[in-house]
Amino acid sequence: MTTTENAAIHTIEQPSIAAGHDLIESGLERDALVTVFGRCTVDYDGRASSQLDAGDRHVMLKPDGTTLVHTDEGQQPVNWQPPGCEHAVRRVAADDGTEELVLETNRSTPAERLLVRFSTVRQISAFSGTDESDLTLSGTEEDLRTRILDEPELLGTGFTPLATERETPAGAIDIYGEDSSGRAVVVELKRRRVGPDAVSQLRRYVDSLGRDLHADASIRGILVAPSVTDRADRLLAEHGLEFVSLEPIAE
Amino acid sequence: MTTTENAAIHTIEQPSIAAGHDLIESGLERDALVTVFGRCTVDYDGRASSQLDAGDRHVMLKPDGTTLVHTDEGQQPVNWQPPGCEHAVRRVAADDGTEELVLETNRSTPAERLLVRFSTVRQISAFSGTDESDLTLSGTEEDLRTRILDEPELLGTGFTPLATERETPAGAIDIYGEDSSGRAVVVELKRRRVGPDAVSQLRRYVDSLGRDLHADASIRGILVAPSVTDRADRLLAEHGLEFVSLEPIAE
DNA sequence: TGATAGATCTCGGTT
DNA sequence: AACCGAGGTCTATCA
Numbered sequence: 019m020t021t022t023e024n025a026a027i028h029t030i031e032q033p034s035i036a037a038g039h040d041l042i043e044s045g046l047e048r049d050a051l052v053t054v055f056g057r058c059t060v061d062y063d064g065r066a067s068s069q070l071d072a073g074d075r076h077v078m079l080k081p082d083g084t085t086l087v088h089t090d091e092g093q094q095p096v097n098w099q100p101p102g103c104e105h106a107v108r109r110v111a112a113d114d115g116t117e118e119l120v121l122e123t124n125r126s127t128p129a130e131r132l133l134v135r136f137s138t139v140r141q142i143s144a145f146s147g148t149d150e151s152d153l154t155l156s157g158t159e160e161d162l163r164t165r166i167l168d169e170p171e172l173l174g175t176g177f178t179p180l181a182t183e184r185e186t187p188a189g190a191i192d193i194y195g196e197d198s199s200g201r202a203v204v205v206e207l208k209r210r211r212v213g214p215d216a217v218s219q220l221r222r223y224v225d226s227l228g229r230d231l232h233a234d235a236s237i238r239g240i241l242v243a244p245s246v247t248d249r250a251d252r253l254l255a256e257h258g259l260e261f262v263s264l265e266p267i268a269e
Numbered sequence: 270m271t272t273t274e275n276a277a278i279h280t281i282e283q284p285s286i287a288a289g290h291d292l293i294e295s296g297l298e299r300d301a302l303v304t305v306f307g308r309c310t311v312d313y314d315g316r317a318s319s320q321l322d323a324g325d326r327h328v329m330l331k332p333d334g335t336t337l338v339h340t341d342e343g344q345q346p347v348n349w350q351p352p353g354c355e356h357a358v359r360r361v362a363a364d365d366g367t368e369e370l371v372l373e374t375n376r377s378t379p380a381e382r383l384l385v386r387f388s389t390v391r392q393i394s395a396f397s398g399t400d401e402s403d404l405t406l407s408g409t410e411e412d413l414r415t416r417i418l419d420e421p422e423l424l425g426t427g428f429t430p431l432a433t434e435r436e437t438p439a440g441a442i443d444i445y446g447e448d449s450s451g452r453a454v455v456v457e458l459k460r461r462r463v464g465p466d467a468v469s470q471l472r473r474y475v476d477s478l479g480r481d482l483h484a485d486a487s488i489r490g491i492l493v494a495p496s497v498t499d500r501a502d503r504l505l506a507e508h509g510l511e512f513v514s515l516e517p518i519a520e
Numbered sequence: 521t522g523a524t525a526g527a528t529c530t531c532g533g534t535t
Numbered sequence: 536a537a538c539c540g541a542g543g544t545c546t547a548t549c550a
Contacts (some may be wrong), residue, residue, distance in 0.1 A: 025325055027306065027392050031278060049325060051341045053304070055278065055396050065461070065528040066517075074276055074398025076302060078327070082342045089400045090302045091333045094350050094545060096404055100344050100530075123498030127536080130528075134536065141278050141394065145306050147325025151339045153347055157317030159541065188465065189501065190534095209542085210316070213524065214439065218469035219540085222504070247523060250441065253473070266317075316543040345530060351545070378521085381543075434549095440524065441549095452528065460527085464539065470525085498538060 021249025026050075029143040033219055035109050035117045038139045042079070042107040042121070042239075045144030051082035054121065056139040060087055060097045077134055079105050085123040099123040099132045111118060112137070149171060159209045161266040162242065166193060166205070173262055177203065188226030189219075201236050202227065202258065208243035209266050216241060217253040224259070277301075277500035280394040286360050286368045289390045293358045294332070296395030305372065307390040311338055312349045315381025316468060321347060327383055328372065330356050336374040336383055350374040350383045363388070379387030410443075410460045412517040413493065415425070417444060417456070424513055428454065440470075452487050453478065459494035460517050467492060468504040475510070 028050075030041055038054075045052040054077045060070040070087075075096070078086040083103035086095040103125040112118045119194065121134040163182065166210075170177045176198025184194035193205035204227055205218040224239040231237070239259040246261055254261055279301075281292055289305075293420075306329045311321040317388040326347070329337040334354035337346040354376040363369045363386075372385040414433065421428045425448025435445035436518040444456035455478055457471040482488070490510040497505065497512055503513055 025308075025391060027282060027440060029280065029282065029392065031280065049341075051339075053327070055394075055398075057276075057398070062528070067405060068404050068406040068528080070404050071402035073400030073402045074396070075400060076304070076329070076396065078339065080339075080341055080343075084342075084344050085341075086344070087336075088302075088329065088331075090300075090331055090396075091335075091352070092331075093337070093349060093531090096525095098344060100528090107395075128528090139415050140276060140396070140398075141280065143306075143392065143394075145325070145327065145391070147306075147308070147341070147391075149324030149326060151322035151324045153319050153321050155317055155319040155543080157543075177500070181481070187503075198536085211522095214473060215466060215470070215525085218473060219466070222465060250522080252438075268525080312542075314544080344543095349543085351543090376550090379543090405525085406528085408528075462537095466540085500538080 025148070026146045027143060029141065031141045033142055035119050035139075035141055038119050038142050039107050041107050041142050041144060042119075046079065046081070046105050046107070048144070048146060050081040050144040050146045053077065053138065053141075053145070054119075054134075054139060055141045056136045058134050061133045061135075062097050062131070065128055068097065072137060074140075076080075076233045079121065079123070083123070083125070083136075085121070087132075087134060097132060097134075099125065099130065103130075103132075110135070110178045123187055126230065136143050156265045157209065159266070162207050162209055162264060163192060165264070165266065166207075166242065170195070172264060173203075173205065173242070174198075178234045186223055186226040186230055188222040191223050191227070197238060201238055202231065202233070203238045203240060205242055208241070210243065211245045211247065212241065212243045213247045213250050214253050215244075216243065217250050217257070217259065221257050276399070277397045278394060280379045281391065282392045284390055286370050286390075286500055287464075289370050289393050290360050291397060292393050294372075295303060297330065297332070297356050297358070299395070300455055300519065301395040301397045302332065303330040303384075303394075304328065304388075304394045304396070305330075305370075305387065306391060306392045307387045309385050309387045312384045312386075313348050313382070316379055319348065323388060325391075326384065330372065330374070333375070334376070336372070338383075338385060340513050348379065348383060354381075354383075358487070361386070377420050408460065410458050411515065413458050413460055413515060415444060415486050416517065417493065421446070423515060424454075424493070425449075437474055437477040437481055439473040442478070444488075448489065452489055453482060453484070453491045454491060456491045457493070461494065462496045462498065463492065463494045464498045465503050467494065467505050468497075468508070468510065472508050472511055
């Protein structure tokens, strides 16, 4: 064991089932981040269900209830369980008489269970640490909104923003405003190149606002994004919607 | 170091910068899965950009180029880099004169860079293993499609599937068929409860097929999902589209 | 390489 | 707890 200023790591390699069980249990107890590397099968049942035959994988148990099972490929875990679950460790007699280490992560809404059965455990670690920092992220849709609110004429001379997140029966409009001739304008923002879905979204808001204001034909819809696909461009034209090319940030 | 039947683990705790650098470098060289736990800052620049101040985090480098930075909370990594990137390890002189261990993961399309700077490294591990297994997953949209193709009358007496993934100018229809009176039917499948977006998707296909067949009014659109939200239900009604409640699998 | 849509999407905000 | 939309979404498939 190693301790350094509030941070502790407990690690064992090639542990016995008993020792492994105890280290994981104590790690969960202490709200440590626990990792287990070894040969395991994985079974999931819940919103969907899956099975995975034996292989060497890296399993992470977080104190918030998250479980992640990673292979050596892919950004996404091959299996997982989201935050809010309950972890459990068990020693279980396997079919062949040997003992297995079993990790189980459960939740009730929706009912879901992840079972990781280790035939061989190569390493177990329990990490404690502190992380008070928050991520600062730029280049988001909100940055694009700020940019337009700071300089509304980017959407045409005379555009005046009147509200953000304006509610309609179809959902909230990113930016609601009016143009120089007083026509209502619905603005939908996307931080990246968009396809047909974004056009449909804009169309729902324009239609809905039209019914709300009893002024169907006179409402403009503007999609603001770096670019659009061909199909999206065609859809925009079909429905009389407009496009303005803008990125979240000049950088 | 521990070796067991093709699987090897190299681990060091509280390593010097030099020793840590060498272990990571050799691990990357051997296509191992490398993990580093310690106090670090994280900077990302690419499609967006982000900064994260110092904290204790778990970093995973996969041989396919993936990088994952995990805190003790959340299913998603606080920072990451997708597969296909290039990993690099460096020893860098910090502002205060000490030496830092720096992990850098790069890619070119799009240009993106992730920089993880460790002021303190608590543990480094390099895992080698084998995983030949593929996940078998059920409860997907494809299972729902199979269920309907096996028993088409689930969508009404006389429904006849004619094609899957039938192309229209607006995209591919999940199931294309006709009803007992010979009317064309567009079926959109969702494995779970759906909102307005799925209705718009179905609408795009129905509209597009209508133009293609020059038979606008006579085409039926059926959304198949476990359930719909209120707003989606209203949208369906507005556009004369239908809903059939079905789940992917009886289980 | 780009486009399109699925995903056990996750996550945050709001009702 | 459900709904809604954003996301550096990622991932698979197909042109």
